[in-house]
Amino acid sequence: MNALVRRAPLRSRGSVLPQILWAVAGMIAVVLWVGGSGYRQDLMVLSCSYALVGLGMYIPFIMGGSLSAAYSAYAAIGAYTVCIVAVRTSWPLPMAWILGPLVACAVAVLLGMATRRLSGNYLVAVTLLFGFAFQTWTIDASGITGGSSGMLGIRKLEIAGWQVSRQGLFVGSLVVVCSVAFLIERLRLSPWGIALRGKREIPLAVESTGIPVPALELVSLGFGAAVAALGGALFSGYNGGIHPETFGLNILFLAVFMPLVGGVGTPWGAVVGAVLAVQFSLNFPSSIAKSGSFAFAVAVMLVLLLAPKGVLGYLALLRDRMRRRRSDGSAAAGGKQS
Amino acid sequence: MTDLQLWISALEIGSFYGLIALCYLIVYQGALVFNFAIGGYAMMAGIATSWLATEQGAPVWLAMLFGVVLCVGSSVLTEMVVVRPMVRRSGHDELPKLIAVTAVLFALEQGAGAVFGRGSMPGQWLFDIEPIEMGEAVLDGAALQMFVVTGVVFALVAFWLNATRAGRMLRAAGDNPVAAQVLGLPTDRIRLTAFFVAGVIAAIAGIVFALKSGITFRSALPWSIKGFLAAVIGGTGGAWAPLVGGLLLGAIEVFVPFYLGGASVDYVILLLAAVFFVVRPQGFFARRIRV
Numbered sequence: 001m002n003a004l005v006r007r008a009p010l011r012s013r014g015s016v017l018p019q020i021l022w023a024v025a026g027m028i029a030v031v032l033w034v035g036g037s038g039y040r041q042d043l044m045v046l047s048c049s050y051a052l053v054g055l056g057m058y059i060p061f062i063m064g065g066s067l068s069a070a071y072s073a074y075a076a077i078g079a080y081t082v083c084i085v086a087v088r089t090s091w092p093l094p095m096a097w098i099l100g101p102l103v104a105c106a107v108a109v110l111l112g113m114a115t116r117r118l119s120g121n122y123l124v125a126v127t128l129l130f131g132f133a134f135q136t137w138t139i140d141a142s143g144i145t146g147g148s149s150g151m152l153g154i155r156k157l158e159i160a161g162w163q164v165s166r167q168g169l170f171v172g173s174l175v176v177v178c179s180v181a182f183l184i185e186r187l188r189l190s191p192w193g194i195a196l197r198g199k200r201e202i203p204l205a206v207e208s209t210g211i212p213v214p215a216l217e218l219v220s221l222g223f224g225a226a227v228a229a230l231g232g233a234l235f236s237g238y239n240g241g242i243h244p245e246t247f248g249l250n251i252l253f254l255a256v257f258m259p260l261v262g263g264v265g266t267p268w269g270a271v272v273g274a275v276l277a278v279q280f281s282l283n284f285p286s287s288i289a290k291s292g293s294f295a296f297a298v299a300v301m302l303v304l305l306l307a308p309k310g311v312l313g314y315l316a317l318l319r320d321r322m323r324r325r326r327s328d329g330s331a332a333a334g335g336k337q338s
Numbered sequence: 339m340t341d342l343q344l345w346i347s348a349l350e351i352g353s354f355y356g357l358i359a360l361c362y363l364i365v366y367q368g369a370l371v372f373n374f375a376i377g378g379y380a381m382m383a384g385i386a387t388s389w390l391a392t393e394q395g396a397p398v399w400l401a402m403l404f405g406v407v408l409c410v411g412s413s414v415l416t417e418m419v420v421v422r423p424m425v426r427r428s429g430h431d432e433l434p435k436l437i438a439v440t441a442v443l444f445a446l447e448q449g450a451g452a453v454f455g456r457g458s459m460p461g462q463w464l465f466d467i468e469p470i471e472m473g474e475a476v477l478d479g480a481a482l483q484m485f486v487v488t489g490v491v492f493a494l495v496a497f498w499l500n501a502t503r504a505g506r507m508l509r510a511a512g513d514n515p516v517a518a519q520v521l522g523l524p525t526d527r528i529r530l531t532a533f534f535v536a537g538v539i540a541a542i543a544g545i546v547f548a549l550k551s552g553i554t555f556r557s558a559l560p561w562s563i564k565g566f567l568a569a570v571i572g573g574t575g576g577a578w579a580p581l582v583g584g585l586l587l588g589a590i591e592v593f594v595p596f597y598l599g600g601a602s603v604d605y606v607i608l609l610l611a612a613v614f615f616v617v618r619p620q621g622f623f624a625r626r627i628r629v
Contacts, residue, residue, distance in 0.1 A: 065433060067433065067436070067437075114612060115612065117616050118615055118616065120432040120433065120436065121372045121432065121436060121566070122570070122615045122619060124436065125563060125566055125567065125570075125611060125615070126608070126611050126612050126615060128563055129563065129567075129604070129607060129608040129611050129612075130608055132560075132563075132604050132607075132608070133604040133605050133607075133608045136601050136604040136605075137601065137605075139601070140600075140601035249559055253440070253444045256437065256440065257441065257444070260437070293448040293451070293452075294445070294448035294449050294451070294452040296448075297441070297444045297445035297447075297448040297449065298445060300441045300444065300445070301420075301441050301442070301445055304420075304437070304438055304441055305419065305420065305423065305438075
């Protein structure tokens with residue numbers, strides 16, 4: 001994990017255009033794959049929703065090195081905000097899509113302040129218990145959240161008088177996911193991102209350069225939670241409802257493992273991991289479909305043990321090796337550097 | 339808080355958490371890892387036993403043996419395949435090991451769901467124990483069995499840790515792993531022993547506790563997290579410390595919902611953990627070492 005984090009900044013500065021081209025190609029491929037199939041469209045929107053949760057996790061966890069386990073709650077906050085605004089108010093729905101991430105951000109910052117003296121296992125335990133407690137609250141506070149039956153049949157998203165269809169939401173979610181991943185990649189290479197990644201390795205060194213580490217951590221937690229909440233909002237907006245079990249503890253496992261499976265060197269790894277997670281757990285051949293989540297769990301173990309760089313990390317390695325072979329062939333003489 | 343029946347229930351749940359916390363303590367002492375997969379081992383033992391006995395019609399003793407073997411096997415494999423390479427690769431860095439054991443927990447949970455089914459299954463009796471009437475309360479067989487098992491396991495582990503060679507080596511490795519290695523203690527073997535013993539205890543705990551309210555593959559994570567809490571509350575000060583943490587947690591889990599309503603228990607536990615971890619992260623009982 002560390003090798004990739006250390007490798008990056010200067011070298012990949014110039015990769016903006018290829019990144020955009022890859023993203024556009026990926027989006028076109030997905031749209032072509034979906035075709036007119038409603039089922040495949042559902043799968044892809046779910047992947048986008050998971051990808052946003054994974055991207056949210058990427059910022060404090062992979063970049064900042066602090067594992068907050070409340071991501072099920074953040075995604076649920078985004079999802080519930082859309083539903084609650086749609087059912088209990090007459091506010092325009094786009095507001096809910098902004099409000100949810102803001103609320104999640106505020107909750108994450110408050111939780112981060114309350115747990116600022118905790119790290120490692122203790123932080124995981126408390127944030128996990130927060131996730132439990134939040135799920136209990138969504139079932140308990142039935143006057144607000146619809147209780148154990150959740151909220152269903154919410155009104156459709158309308159932007160400036162134009163009602164967004166499910167197809168529209170699908171294409172929109174692809175664009176949002178790619179934009180967020182692109183943004184986080186830029187952020188990773190920015191001075192702020194470098195400070196955050198430095199904090200992960202040696203907090204003291206970052207503190208001694210004059211950057212307040214606790215504030216850095218809070219901002220990363222808040223930003224991550226907002227992105228995850230957007231994923232939750234996408235889920236409930238697309239499916240027209242939410243259930244307390246939707247963002248249960250399973251999503252938490254996925255949120256941690258998606259970036260690892262996809263590759264920790266870039267936020268695009270979280271996107272790849274989300275697509276893999278959904279394909280594994282829902283779109284497996286029917287003979288082994290029952291054990292799809294188990295297959296993903298096994299894949300996680302294999303990646304952790306044998307391939308800690310993840311899918312994208314290995315693709316990059318392959319690309320570098322091929323490039324080197326090509327350049328070795330053309331310029332064998334002056335290529336030696338020490 | 340004078341209802342005897344509630345106290346019996348609190349003691350039963352508390353004993354179970356105490357046993358799981360004891361597994362945490364043993365692994366922590368031997369390997370300096372908080373092994374979050376322990377709830378997964380216990381769940382595996384319980385669910386495998388119930389599955390073989392009820393769905394496949396095997397004799398109960400055979401089913402239990404199968405559960406124990408599966409559980410201990412998972413624990414030992416975790417050490418050999420996951421923790422050992424992690425220790426080699428990243429030393430005593432906390433996060434990679436934490437993620438790795440979490441992945442084990444996830445794999446155990448999903449594996450149990452895929453193989454043994456996703457429904458709830460009843461626990462299995464080895465002996466039929468008649469309930470004992472105590473005034474207005476009834477001490478049922480499941481609770482009695484849990485008390486006896488907890489007492490025996492804790493007594494054995496206390497003896498093992500304090501009076502045997504292997505136990506002393508375990509404590510030495512946990513107190514200062516570098517020094518232990520320099521002195522030539524077999525740290526790899528100590529770690530393996532710790533995982534083995536923890537696996538046996540988790541198996542017993544899971545099988546016996548399944549009698550209380552059945553078992554599903556989803557039990558793994560809550561058991562892991564409650565066991566961790568009990569272990570932290572108790573501290574690492576001695577073999578009996580986890581039992582104190584477990585009993586306190588058990589009492590909270592029974593009395594808080596009784597007096598404050600069902601949902602409040604999760605809020606109270608969250609608050610307790612947040613405050614306790616900050617104020618006294620070393621737990622109630624911590625060994626003081628003079629340097």
